[in-house]
Amino acid sequence: MGKIKVTKVKSAINRTQRQKRTLEALGLKKIGQVKEHDATPNILGMIAKVSHLVSVEEA
Numbered sequence: 001m002g003k004i005k006v007t008k009v010k011s012a013i014n015r016t017q018r019q020k021r022t023l024e025a026l027g028l029k030k031i032g033q034v035k036e037h038d039a040t041p042n043i044l045g046m047i048a049k050v051s052h053l054v055s056v057e058e059a
Contacts, residue, residue: 003059004043007034010053022050 008028012020026046027035036059037043047056 002039003036004039004047005034005036005057005059006047007055007057008032008053009055012053015053019050019053022046023053026050026054028054 006026006028008023008031011031012023023029026037026043027033047054
């Protein structure tokens with residue numbers, strides 16, 4: 001189980017409430033903000049739901 005860095009690259013304006021909550025649960029509020037998470041199935045599933053709003057890289 002490795003670490004991944006998740007960066008918010010697009011705005012959540014005009015997105016569904018579910019996508020906004022997913023970004024908030026990942027700890028991302030502002031564009032350009034970076035958070036580091038463990039690569040668990042839960043986190044990877046959340047990232048898959050908002051993959052068009054974030055970028056991911058190995059840490």
